[in-house]
Amino acid sequence: QKEVEQNSGPLSVPEGAIASLNCTYSDRGSQSFFWYRQYSGKSPELIMFIYSNGDKEDGRFTAQLNKASQYVSLLIRDSQPSDSATYLCAVNKGTGFQKLVFGTGTRLLVSP
C-alpha cells in the first residue's frame, strides 16, 4: 500500500464547475497535510495546508480533512482553465513537519 494515494486522472471538468480532488494516506500518525499544484515542467507551488479535522477555505479552494477515514480532499470552486495542472497531495512523515511524502498527483483538466 502506498503511503499517499491519489487517482492519477485526468479529472476533466468544465469551466465554472467544482473540481474535487481526493487523497488517502496510510500513516495514522500523520499530522499535517498539504496540497501543491504543479504545472508541467515546473516545481510545485503550495495551494493549501490543513492540520485539523474539518474544512479550511481559502478563496476558491477548500481543503477537507477526515483523520478517522485517513482522507483529505481539495475542492476548487468556479474552476478556470488556468487551474489545469497536476495536484499533489503531501503528508508529513514522522513527528513535526520535517518530511513530506507525496502522492503521484491528480491531473486536472478544465475545459473552456
Add this chain to the structure above:
Amino acid sequence: GAVVSQHPSRVICKSGTSVKIECRSLDFQATTMFWYRQFPKQSLMLMATSNEGSKATYEQGVEKDKFLINHASLTLSTLTVTSAHPEDSSFYICSARDGEDSPLHFGNGTRLTVT
C-alpha cells in the same frame, strides 16, 4: 512569502562528469533544506535532508557518495551529482521552511540531462 531560489534551472552534461546545483533561501534562514527528485510522470521523492553545519541525512536507497550535499550557511545548500550517468537524468528540486511550523516552499527545480 518565503522564496527559495535554485540554480541552474537546466543543465546538460556528459556521462561521467559532475554537476553542482545550488539552493538558496532568499528572505529567510533555513537550518534545514530538503532535496527531492522527480522522474517523468512520477511523484516527488525525498532524497536527503540537508542540515546546516552537519552531515546530510539520506533516504534509504540514495547513495551519499554519489549525491554530495553541503549546507555551509543558513541560506545555501548545494547538491553535487558526481560521475553522472543517463539514469540520473531527472528533475531535482530543493525546498525549505521559514519556520518550524511552516510548510515547505520549493525552488524552481533543475532539469538535469546526462548524455
